[in-house]
Amino acid sequence: MLIVKKFGGSSVANRERIFNVANRCIEDFRAGHDIVVVLSAMGDSTDDLIALAKDINPSAPRREMDMLLATGEQVSVSLMAMAMASLGVPAVSLNALQVPMITNSRYSNAQLKSIGSERIMAELENRKIVIVTGFQGVNKAGDVTTLGRGGSDTTAVALAAALHADVCEIFTDVNGVYTCDPRVVPEASKLGEITYDEMLELASLGAKVLHNRSVELAKKYGVQLVVRNSMNREEGTVVKEDDGMMEKMLVSGIAIDKDADRISIIGVKDQPGVAFSIFNALAKKNINVDMILQSIGRDGTKDISFTIDDGELGNALEVMETLKKTLGADKIDYEEKVAKVSVVGAGMATHAGVAAKIFEALYNTGINIRMISTSEIRVSVLIDETDADRAARAIHEAFELEGLNR
Ligand code: ADP
Numbered sequence: 001m002l003i004v005k006k007f008g009g010s011s012v013a014n015r016e017r018i019f020n021v022a023n024r025c026i027e028d029f030r031a032g033h034d035i036v037v038v039l040s041a042m043g044d045s046t047d048d049l050i051a052l053a054k055d056i057n058p059s060a061p062r063r064e065m066d067m068l069l070a071t072g073e074q075v076s077v078s079l080m081a082m083a084m085a086s087l088g089v090p091a092v093s094l095n096a097l098q099v100p101m102i103t104n105s106r107y108s109n110a111q112l113k114s115i116g117s118e119r120i121m122a123e124l125e126n127r128k129i130v131i132v133t134g135f136q137g138v139n140k141a142g143d144v145t146t147l148g149r150g151g152s153d154t155t156a157v158a159l160a161a162a163l164h165a166d167v168c169e170i171f172t173d174v175n176g177v178y179t180c181d182p183r184v185v186p187e188a189s190k191l192g193e194i195t196y197d198e199m200l201e202l203a204s205l206g207a208k209v210l211h212n213r214s215v216e217l218a219k220k221y222g223v224q225l226v227v228r229n230s231m232n233r234e235e236g237t238v239v240k241e242d243d244g245m246m247e248k249m250l251v252s253g254i255a256i257d258k259d260a261d262r263i264s265i266i267g268v269k270d271q272p273g274v275a276f277s278i279f280n281a282l283a284k285k286n287i288n289v290d291m292i293l294q295s296i297g298r299d300g301t302k303d304i305s306f307t308i309d310d311g312e313l314g315n316a317l318e319v320m321e322t323l324k325k326t327l328g329a330d331k332i333d334y335e336e337k338v339a340k341v342s343v344v345g346a347g348m349a350t351h352a353g354v355a356a357k358i359f360e361a362l363y364n365t366g367i368n369i370r371m372i373s374t375s376e377i378r379v380s381v382l383i384d385e386t387d388a389d390r391a392a393r394a395i396h397e398a399f400e401l402e403g404l405n406r
């Protein structure tokens with residue numbers, strides 16, 4: 001079998017853990033499998049690099065940020081190869097340029113365009129364990145890019161697809177995918193399996209256990225994906241296509257996103273084209289907008305509110321200040337201390353009353369809802385950030401998600 005194994009930052013945080021990972025990989029290698037390892041940067045080192053950059057220049061050019069952040073993964077892959085060598089196993093570390101893993105030039109959020117498999121296949125042929133940097137890419141010009149925070153998962157799935165791996169195992173610091181972040185809701189249940197679609201919603205809505213694009217790619221290329229704990233032998237969670245055998249859960253999970261910020265433009269004219277002007281201007285700056293709320297027009301004016309990721313706040317406010325003048329709005333208002341809590345479940349599409357139950361749970365807990373958005377398989381609410389964990393626990397309890405066995 002060809003197995004791609006990805007280990008996150010906490011799994012390679014120190015010497016002991018590096019050797020733990022090395023030994024796990026060697027075990028499968030000695031059993032005769034071809035092993036490709038994808039690593040994140042050690043522990044919190046990506047955060048440390050970001051802090052270093054902020055201290056020098058709070059609005060550092062994105063190209064230079066990527067140049068800096070990509071170094072973290074190069075540290076972990078080389079150390080891993082050294083660890084394996086010390087255990088007498090031939091291993092080779094490769095960065096994005098060496099693979100190569102080609103992306104577009106959208107620095108800090110680059111998308112993979114192509115992956116060369118020849119070099120890796122040749123190394124495997126020579127019976128080496130191949131260790132690849134997660135998170136980083138290289139554009140056509142040869143410049144270093146990164147895939148966005150948490151992007152090593154996407155590197156792993158993309159490699160699994162390109163190499164036609166038999167399985168892609170994502171090793172992290174929890175036993176698999178839970179009904180909610182187990183650090184926030186200790187009663188959360190581990191799911192034995194989850195559909196790509198449900199996982200994609202959860203990941204896109206803030207469940208950091210998997211990078212959302214990794215799930216998208218896994219679905220697109222049919223990659224067999226398993227989320228497991230690097231520190232134990234639990235079976236983990238299988239992410240897969242809905243095969244019709246899986247019971248459609250009314251609610252399969254709750255995601256908490258504390259990185260959301262709200263922006264409002266107050267007193268714009270109540271006429272056609274206003275929403276277009278605003279969201280077109282934001283899109284041109286590559287700013288992703290999530291929830292949108294427009295008030296009913298009164299006295300010829302209306303207000304429009306929306307949420308964005310907090311990393312985009314500075315850029316978005318710049319765009320909005322310009323729009324305030326051209327649209328003749330009264331003011332721009334924003335709030336950082338908000339969080340989005342989302343409830344996901346494939347069964348929602350065919351069941352009424354899910355939203356009402358969520359609102360009831362929040363009401364019973366005394367939590368005020370600022371914005372609401374829904375899709376076929378999710379309901380999201382924007383609330384005060386300080387209420388987020390309490391809200392998740394209340395909703396988890398309302399849907400009786402503890403002690404599940406799926
Ligand atoms: P890694 O460094 O291994 O990539 P991450 O920190 O990116 O690890 O992701 C793992 C973390 O995701 C867990 O420690 C957990 O706190 C968080 N998490 C959020 N939502 C969930 C969920 N639904 N199931 C499991 N873990 C979750």
Ligand code: ASP
Pocket residue numbers: 008009040041046047072134135148149150151152153
């Ligand atoms: N090291 C990167 C990050 O911290 C990528 C990853 O962990 O997946 O975001």
Ligand code: MG
Pocket residue numbers: 008150153208209210211
């Ligand atoms: Mg991660």
